[in-house]
Amino acid sequence: MNAFDYLLSKLHQYFAGTPFSIWVQGSRDRHLQLSYSSVPKEEADSIHTHKPDEVSFHAGVDRYLYEEQADLCYLRFFFSEEGQAVVVRQKSDSSPISLTSEQWEILWLAFQLFVAEEMIETKSQEWTKLLQGIHSISATLDVESIIRDIIGNALAVIPAADAGLLHLYDADIDRLVPKATVGFHNTVYRNFKLRIGESIAGKVFQDGQPRMYRTHPETSQAMIDLSQDNFDSLNDAKALHSLTGLLCVPISLEQKRIGVLVLHQFHQENVFSNYDLALLQGFADQTSIALQNARLYAESREAYQNMAAISEQLRVKHDDLVKRNKIHESIKQLSLQNKGTETIVKALGRMTAKQIFFADWLEQRYYPADSPILFSWDELSALLAGKRHPILVQLFSAQKNRQQSCYVYPLTNGSVFLGCLIILIKERHLSELERVTIEQGSAVLTLDLVKKQSLSSVLYKRAHDIFQELIVSKGSELFERARGFGLSPHGDYWVIYAYLSRSHDLSLLEANIHRLVTRWKWDFASSQVLTYGFHNHVTILLTPSSSLEVKEVIERLSDAVQEWELEKEVSLSIGAGSVVSDLEQIGKSFEEAKKAAHYLANRGRSGVVRYSDLGINRLILNQSQEDIDAFIRDVFEPLWEGQEKYQELEHTLLTYMRCSQSPQQAARELHIHVNTLYQRLKRIEELLSIDLHQPADLLKVQLACHLRQE
Template structure:
């Protein structure tokens, strides 16, 4: 302080006042210019970075510089997927603040974001009015994240960050000291800054998305190159599966539902269940595994599957030991792996089809029996011997489908089950259309009846899994190549007989018995014969009297009257009355061998055909 005894005149006092005002104005102008230059410099620096994370921190730093009374800042960006606000940049907080999530319908952040209007909160009381609907736990998370102890928020600025209609987020500025009160000018300055910052954020976000897309396309291209090379090298399935596991960074397993085999990458423990070993659910190609990549069905509690299809036909699936959703690149890896696996399997199917055709052509030569010596040599390639009895087995899959691929798939699956049998011997085997043909030696495989038992077990499991009926017939075993055609013919008759009776499983020709005599008869001729004999008993008044039922029970009980009456719950005298009535209506004598055979045969054929 300057002390003086000089008395200033009024003019001198006015001059002194003007000088002091000039100094103060110059100081204020210099301060404003400094702030303005800092603000402009901040705006220029915003355009200097296109990396979003770096840019957000830069924005936060400059926002605090533009407002000298600011103590801490927080930028929250809107996440459209979760529809909440997530911290992306901060100053004056611990990193624990990044765990905070703000709802778009509550608190200061939600209000400013939803309304799109900047707000100044000059006092704590004004702040409290807008945070009453935020739960205490999340409020505590924010308060506990401040750098420093016993800090009190005295004021706050909340500004929406947006570009046109694109809502980006909210900028929050906190004031811990009460040396000055935040006012509308501070808010306008921050809003102007954030408006420019929004442009930079949008550009940086576009640049970041472009980098991500380029990186994604480059990685996708690399994945494609790797699998293309595997395809060129004709790599085995084991290598394809291992490559997929290496790229995914976790072990996987591929299940071939047609060949009924598994291919596991290193580190993957595939545990076969009782269902697997018996050949049911895990091998089925029904819709229980017909899922798309977005809704993987889990065969176990901690795994999911990725199906591999040939059109609408499921040929296998990758089994993944994860429960979370797949990342985009993981989808690409499995998509590319599936394409190569499918190509590999199509090649195998083509080779299998070629082998089937060769076997079928050789079998046709056996049926024609033109060159016995050459045929005997050919049999040895299949482990068969012309010197031992040979027989033929035929299986027919009644899949009732018009899709050739599905029908072929059923044949391949059934053949795979036959080939998996541990007790299988040597045989010539091939599939064609909806049939499977086997040529066996009694010495190298088993007798016709033993093979029928083995095939019945396979067919039983198959039908339990797929609900698709399979019929089979086996011819007799005979010595000599010229007898193969005979056994083949008998197998076909047994198969036809089984289909007529809708009796699934395998039937040997020997089991048909007397019905062999009628296999060549037209079904209509058999029906006409049955109607000719039994139709008189089917007149309504006689049908009501249960005469035909009585006749059939009499035949079933081998013409023993007491047993028949007991089964029908009638008195023996009533039975005799009915039998005499049957003789009168049919005009036969049941004690006559010829008449008895005629009636017996009609009843038998009506039940059999």
Template structure:
């Protein structure tokens, strides 16, 4: 009877424990579903799982990460932070196998635990050992977390005390709890995704609103600047309007005339030539640092006509990035600015073309009175001395770029040459300077200015310049002769592929051969040098000897000295040359023929 009462009492206590456990489980459900923040849900699940399994000392939750195809630690208790590095592949170790097959694993001996972990990667094994130092695992319970038929993770509990084990009831409760935890995790994930989507939509909405605002601003700026251009308000008005709209101040630096709009007193102005040199072949804007007496940072936006001609730069001082609005204004203003500059350039080209045509008409006029009228139409009073310079640019660039460089060189010349009673214009890549004065007093200054500017240009630019000059007394109606002499000087430089400056009077005898074709001159040299030319190289020993002999005016002593040979050796060479070319150098006409051939060889071949 007493045994029966004792059994009933024990059964009553067990029933109370079960009821209490069930009440606690229901309470757990309520708590873990009371929030939708994923991190908070996972922390609560871990806390209540340890409460349900009274004898568990530590635990962690891993969730499956699709993009890495691994189980990632999301919440843990009883481990240090090293556990966060644990990333388990499907089928790896204990938890990987639980996730793969969906079966609970309860392992209650140390040997079986390490046997089940035999395939754990070295990095993961070190991570586990480092995260639970000084703790000896006695048993492990690992349960799958599944939402319906979809496994989403694994919950694992560790026990370090051998005396107590997880009861069958605790296991059943944990399995039930895991199912409910899966629902809570799923709901929290949905909430997180919804929140992220909401934030993304809100962010996109703000960006769209901002973009629409910028587009509206863009259209307003474009229409306003275009209206200024259509109304011919000019370059200054466009730059002023851009400054009104921008947060930072901007100015335009013109490559051709070196001026700034609006006028600047900045340190940058003193370094404009260097800045132009840096951006001549660039299309993309950039921040640069300019050092003069003071270091200045600025944003430089190159202005180009298509992909060829460099026109100038829009410059904003400061090292901080430009705002979106400032970028927008510069990008909208640049093409309109380019159009305005090209309009001005076209007007200048038309003016230069008219000047060129009037100048050509003046050159063609032979009657003195009509020539005087034509000169006055050009703004020139006829005087007794003429100065003409023809400057041509040559380089491996397109015609638009050559014309652009011609405008630039012309601008430099304008600052140095006397423009009173003179013409200075550019046409078809050629600059013409023509002036009329009372006498030749300023001739040296005129020539020095041309030489200095051409020399400066050729040192700095890849497009090379050459100039032909002619000066002389003027007789009304005969200006064309002075012009033609300048053309011949330029032609001589061009034929010799030389740059620099040449005055017509310095051409010498070569003027007689300027209009001869190179084939005609080469043919004459072949005939004169005969076998000396055709059967041996141009720089052969005999040819070189012949050239030195003629240049030293037939002096045997000087020629032998220059060639570092004995006079007897030289004598034998000369005789051999005479035999090869079938000429007698003691005969005046024969030697003159050879002398002329040597001159042509040096002037047009070497």
């Protein structure tokens, strides 16, 4: 029995059935909060609606106090800095309050134990979040990424704050400038620049002393010297009239201050404490260390892995202590026994007595296999974009003329969206037991999916190695390896190479690779021999049965490109090699597909292109874009000197080449007389120092015009 249950049992015993309510004010709370009522609200409005007056604790006040007002009795209990509690009870002639000193002491001790348990749980959560924050900061080489994560991690550790800014000192302009923000509009980056000593952040940077403000008046007074420009910029990003508190600590590197970390309170009911200030300072110190050691991350990787392993062990032990219950153990056993996704989802349904489905985003499939399709994948993408918390969705069936509510729980691994649990409900909320069950199941399901994805990555690496060995093999060794794939010596073979660019998040890239491989294995199941992903590309080996199937594959690949462009996560450039009829030519098809894909990627283009359709562009596949741009510039530069004067001539030349040097057709498209065209061409030859009747000059200009239009 926990402290609160023990407390309730004693109050029911002492009050003999008389209605009562409990109000608690913790060390972080601004006001008393209703924690419990012995009867439903509609049957005891006076106890619910009559909030007790708040009495500040100070030296000389007893640990408990009895008061009466009108028809209510107040039993007050004080716990020094931890807060206070008030038991509100209706007066009753049949059961008057007459507690012995021992009973008062028992109740006070029960409240004290309850407050202590709450504090222990809060501290435990803070440590968990702080360890996660340290892990996040230490797990990347990207300094910019570290800076972006600072505010989010600080807000996770200090719940009384709901917005924040991180300023770093810019020596070039001698100002503190925002580098990361949460809760403010991005316009704050444009003009907000603090002088040293200006406002709260400027003073903290100047003297290195942390500062804490708990009310709107004292915060406003501390910011009174903020310049008008900076005030307007900050107020545009977040209305300052709602600012009720602020924490600010310096960020130092050894003895040198490099910035400040500021947390703001706009809407939270809690108050900042000295502990929060110390915690924020510790977080800032960890941040400075992370920034200093970012360049040494590679050398420290082994030490970091050991620390991460210890942190994971602590997390597991902590979870065992806090959540040691039947639900947790049952779900954990499912994971340990490798029961699989469908088994876990069905177990969650049994435990909650609800219909639960899982939409696997990476593999684009529902579990259980016979689940109704409640959402299309496009709908899920739009519904859960950027979401990390469950959302309530109302579904309406026009055919059955009825409405259905469901909770959608997104499952993520860092920045990677893995899928979501869909829970059909009749009420508008889940019970506490159901919520805990779903959250525990979500965690186990996420681990199972990550494990499956990691295993797939290992298999992809093995498939890559085997395929590379195949395409470089010759003679009997080639036939031996081909038999391992089930390939005949003289079949038709075709290689597709898909290159993913514009993806800087490695975890997200790996997830996208897995999605593509899974989809294309299904799409091309009838002819695909091997499909795998490696680093930032996907390779497919096909055995097409006809030219019609080749055309169908190209169309499906084009559809995939269009769908991925809509998501705006990565750019997909796909190359297709030639269809070859000999095992030894598979390597040739692979190289062609790779070159075609890189041709698109090097030009910043997505889409699908066959190597055979590149035409003259094959001659420049190995040329860098810089060389191509330099060639175009060398040809057209005389026309670019004085853009207004020669723009008409440049347009004339491009049109003339596009019309295959037909003067009549070019004149019609330009809406000029053919003699005017000849005059312009003469002027172009003079400016470019060429003779369009000379094959070498003509070829140079034709190639430059072609590259301009690519």
